[in-house]
Amino acid sequence: MELAIEAMRRTVAEPRKDGKTSPLVGAVLCKPDGTVETACRGELRHGDHAEFTLLERKNRSNKLDGSILFATLEPCAPDSRHPPKMSCTERIILSRIKEIWVGIEDPDPKVDRKGIKYLQ
Numbered sequence: 430m431e432l433a434i435e436a437m438r439r440t441v442a443e444p445r446k447d448g449k450t451s452p453l454v455g456a457v458l459c460k461p462d463g464t465v466e467t468a469c470r471g472e473l474r475h476g477d478h479a480e481f482t483l484l485e486r487k488n489r490s491n492k493l494d495g496s497i498l499f500a501t502l503e504p505c506a507p508d509s510r511h512p513p514k515m516s517c518t519e520r521i522i523l524s525r526i527k528e529i530w531v532g533i534e535d536p537d538p539k540v541d542r543k544g545i546k547y548l549q
């Protein structure tokens with residue numbers, strides 16, 4: 430989680446029309462082979478979630494069964510994204526990650542523990 434917090438500090442804030450501040454988010458993936466990868470929000474493209482960057486942009490064709498994921502912020506819940514975007518919690522389940530550790534619950538009412546409940 431300390432590594433995830435370090436990654437979180439590298440978050441690239443995107444320009445937003447809604448006037449809100451982008452959350453700082455970092456994520457770490459520990460694979461069964463011992464390799465460790467990190468990502469932060471906006472690392473490769475403005476607004477991309479840290480988990481999305483890690484799972485979809487950096488590991489799209491990799492088998493992630495049995496990996497452990499650390500995220501500083503509760504991953505977004507199903508229905509919190511504008512269709513056809515898939516939520517990070519759905520991506521995590523589909524990638525067969527066996528364990529996830531979450532730093533804090535997301536106070537955004539669209540998420541509000543729904544992400545954690547979905548993962549459980």
Ligand SMILES: [Zn+2]
Pocket residue numbers: 478480481504505516517518
């Ligand atoms: Zn997300």
